[in-house]
Amino acid sequence: MIISKRAAARLPFLFLVPALLAATQALAQPAPEPASSFNPKQAVHAAHFLVAAAHPLAVEAGYGVLRRGGTAVDAAIAVQMVLNLVEPQSSGLGGGAFILHYAAAEAKLSSYDGRETAPAAARSHRFTGADGQPLKFLDAVVGGKSVGTPGVLRALELAHAKYGKLPWAELFQPAIRLAAEGFALSPRLHRLLELVRLPGRNQAMRHLYYREDDTPKPVGTLLKNPALADTLRKIAAQGANAFYEGEIARDIANAVKHAPNPGDLTTDDLAHYRALEREPVCSPYRVWKVCGMPPPSSGGIAVLQVLGLLQQLAPQALPADPIRATHLIVEAERLAYADRERYLADADFVPVPVAGLLAPEYLAARAAQVKADRSLGRAQPGSPPGAPLAELADDASPELPSTSHLAIVDAAGNAVAMTSSIEFAFGSQQMVHGFLLNNQLTDFSFLAEQDGKSVANRIEPGKRPRSSMAPTMVFDREGRLVLVLGSAGGSAIINHVLKTLVGALDRRLDIQQAIDLPNFGSRNGPTELERGTAAANWAEPLRALGHEVRLIDMTSGVHGIQRTRDGWVGGADPRREGVAKGD
Secondary structure (H helix, E strand, C coil): CCCCHHHHHHCHHHHCCHHHHHHHHHHCCCCCCCCCCCCCCCCEEECCCEEEECCHHHHHHHHHHHHCCCCHHHHHHHHHHHHHHHCCCCCCCCCEEEEEEEECCCCEEEEEEECCECCCCCCCCCCECCCCCECCHHHHHCCCCCCCECCHHHHHHHHHHHHCCCCHHHHHHHHHHHHHHCEECCHHHHHHHHHCCCCCCCHHHHHHHECCCCCECCCCCEECCHHHHHHHHHHHHHCCHHHHCCHHHHHHHHHHHHCCCCCCCCHHHHHCCCCEEECCEEEEECCEEEEECCCCECHHHHHHHHHHHHHHHCCCCCCCCHHHHHHHHHHHHHHHHHHHHHHCCCCCCCCCCHHHHHCHHHHHHHHCCCECCECCCCCCCCCCCCCCCCCCECCCCCCCCEEEEEEEECCCCCEEEEEEEEECCCCCCCEECCEECCCHHHHCCCCCEECCEEECCCCCCCCCCCECCCCEEEECCCCCEEEEEECCCHHHHHHHHHHHHHHHHHCCCCHHHHHHCCCEEECCCCEEEECCCHHHHHHHHHHHCCCCEEEECCCCCCEEEEEECCEEEEEECCCCCCEEEEC
16 A cells, blocks of 8 residues: 555544554555545425435436436435446445435335444454454555445345335446446545555456556546446346345456455355344434444444433533533543444344443433543443443454445435445455445444453454444334435444434524534544544644544535425535535
């Protein structure tokens, strides 16, 4: 990998893995600024339907589906297929997704789990060396060992079977056309191709994105991906089985087996993969009901825990003073992240005390630890009702922000909040049939046990790694949908979503204003403040309260939609390339 020390110090996903920074220092050379500059966006008002996502071409595809009378699920499929092409560093066919869906006619909220699974051959020592110590991140991520069974296509198929309206094949046409005819390589994609040049990426990826001298193709280059166009044509014609069975499945398994750092994903793993419909998690916050994803995502529970703690700490309203409000939010986040590390994992494999973690009496006891004039520092996990009798150890897994979020409301009032990911930038760096394979298995704990105690998020065959993806919907007292949102950002997704929720609900900002607010938060470590924003001015007052403060770039990727008196308003994160569009 080639990356400058200055770029590494400012690239948010590298902050999460100190070992990655150490590993790259010897290879340092000049590199461009990372893609975290602000590109101001305007709130988009619409009377009937709206879509917000991470790239204008993807939004255009979803907008076209909605104009033709398609549902929110129909539009989500079209958007995701184009994102696979134009934002390959973040999500795609080779990754996974979590989907919240609201059916307006039934007033029913559903969630679909398309998270990757560990191969049947996976064992708990997968990411430990001969000395029993965790591998360095780069030794684990690139190649085949980190690849889990992709799930995004099965999740979309499951949602479409219930809530789709337009023909499946029709929804793939925008992505097929763009893959065949080409699209302009964007500044953000170019910068990430420059920054993330890892030894071990395969020749298909090199050929598509790089020149002969191993530098990225210039901004504006017309990128064509005929291999992906062929893949999408097969899936459009034959359904998701074209991906999970036959030639594509065989080639995925072979690529994993013969990649550097070979893995053990098989055609049987692909053939047996199933997306799951799960019960969303919901809790009250002030006059609203907030809902999110259940495990194996930690995002929904952590967001609800923080909101529940804030309700305890500031029953009427958050303080108007930004320092006092930030202090309370950050302290609540510490407590939630401490519980997340101890208890959150795939609930099909380990008992997760969901009800206990969200119980008001438990949150009241946790909130009592917060002091108005002094930071907790590092919070310890609590003992929620229903916690496993056997004591668990804390997790040891890096979670990196190659993720994308889309928000859609259709003309009938149905809505989708969908967050998808391949984990690291460009995933495992292995390209098959025009798409990149994930490295999501590195979201498992690298250690199966610590001090003789099992880690809930340890690797097991067929298990889904814990995630922080947090697609979120909010409802008012009458049960009307009022917010649809989510974010990219790795383990910081929780904090990005919380900042936006607080802005929209407590501060009564429109969704674009709430997204524009400075990012900040704590993952039960330093208090992180977004460099170059008003949050940087909070550093010294927070240090006076005992916070260890770091100023970093925080390229969130929040996209959201909010109900108004006249319809809807959409917002896109100014830190990325996305937009909102509707009628």
